[in-house]
Amino acid sequence: xxxxxxxxxxxxxxxxxxxxxxxxxxxxxxxxxxxxxxxxxxxxxxxxxxxxxxxxxxxxxxxxxxxxxxxxxxxxxxxxxxxxxxxxxxxxxxxxxxxxxxxxxxxxxxxxxxxxxxxxxxxxxxxxxxxxxxxxxxxxxxxxxxxxxxxxxxxxxxxxxxxxxxxxxxxxxxxxxxxxxxxxxxxxxxxxxxxxxxxxxxxxxxxxxxxxxxxxxxxxxxxxxxxxxxxxxxxxxxxxxxxxxxxxxxxxxxxxxxxxxxxxxxxxxxxxxxxxxxxxxxxxxxxxxxxxxxxxxxxxxxxxxxxxxxxxxxxxxxxxxxxxxxxxxxxxxxxxxxxxxxxxxxxxxxxxxxxxxxxxxxxxxxxxxxxxxxxxxxxxx
Numbered sequence: 001x002x003x004x005x006x007x008x009x010x011x012x013x014x015x016x017x018x019x020x021x022x023x024x025x026x027x028x029x030x031x032x033x034x035x036x037x038x039x040x041x042x043x044x045x046x047x048x049x050x051x052x053x054x055x056x057x058x059x060x061x062x063x064x065x066x067x068x069x070x071x072x073x074x075x076x077x078x079x080x081x082x083x084x085x086x087x088x089x090x091x092x093x094x095x096x097x098x099x100x101x102x103x104x105x106x107x108x109x110x111x112x113x114x115x116x117x118x119x120x121x122x123x124x125x126x127x128x129x130x131x132x133x134x135x136x137x138x139x140x141x142x143x144x145x146x147x148x149x150x151x152x153x154x155x156x157x158x159x160x161x162x163x164x165x166x167x168x169x170x171x172x173x174x175x176x177x178x179x180x181x182x183x184x185x186x187x188x189x190x191x192x193x194x195x196x197x198x199x200x201x202x203x204x205x206x207x208x209x210x211x212x213x214x215x216x217x218x219x220x221x222x223x224x225x226x227x228x229x230x231x232x233x234x235x236x237x238x239x240x241x242x243x244x245x246x247x248x249x250x251x252x253x254x255x256x257x258x259x260x261x262x263x264x265x266x267x268x269x270x271x272x273x274x275x276x277x278x279x280x281x282x283x284x285x286x287x288x289x290x291x292x293x294x295x296x297x298x299x300x301x302x303x304x305x306x307x308x309x310x311x312x313x314x315x316x317x318x319x320x321x322x323x324x325x326x327x328x329x330x331x332x333x334x335x336x337x338x339x340x341x342x343x344x345x346x347x348x349x350x351x352x353x354x355x356x357x358x359x360x361x362x363x364x365x366x367x368x369x370x371x372x373x374x375x376x377x378x379x380x381x
Contacts, residue, residue, distance in 0.1 A: 004047035030058030031356035067336030070258030075314030115296035119147025156302035163254020217361030265353035339366030
């Protein structure tokens, strides 16, 4: 008997079957997939279990920490500032956050945050995860340190700093924290079940994050890491189980501690695929959506093991060499550690989202990510 629930348009039967099989085989523990086309929910499926002991089913309202899929909503918040004329891509960050101009960072523009090319991909050590939870301490440290490479010359994935950098700009120009801005300007108007962090009231419906047996599989041996990769991934060192703690859930980490499900991500991000508005709620103008697809930086990413990445304004753009399952179309995307994934395709007016609690190995997608995404695009091509 299938443990998958929800609805699935017949075009995506192979996706449903693959998802169901992955849960049956134990490759998935619990997960959800959603697809929106032209404003209509054509796939909204979920199944499996929310905990390693398999005592709690993954239900319609289960949410999970989605790691770097959080960045898709944080980037959207940054684009909304641009759309409202509060800042522009080429605005120097120091003009709104004066302290940030210290130590060789005076010429870093807002677009460098959105394209992971600012040179501030992590914190100078010593730094602990508790420092990341402390907004004032962590942003003050980022403002004081020097960039780790010449800004704008290359990308280096802002694994944990992305949300603090964009979030401090949000705070400086709106007077609200990133967590507040996302709640009040994105999630609440759209009725989307998304939040940065999570409240204690959510705890009963949060799925337990289960680390992969080898969460850094596919990453080169440590003696082959770039200096920027070493600094980023050891300051602080990643520990997947931290996502199951109250301290992590209480923090404002716009790079990594969003809690949500696939349905909510697809609804929020469909604003990009649908020209800026969802059910009459306008987040962006069409001209701002188009800015996403202007290539900001392209080439080997200094943090992501030198894999070629093409960055638009806030999102990844197709790069068949490193992410072959994303078609070479007008698509923007990103995902999270362990495999969660989102794609936005304006030409097809299609948005897809996948989240799970059992992490796959590696830091850029997973075998499941590739399988599901391939089946989705096979179905619509």
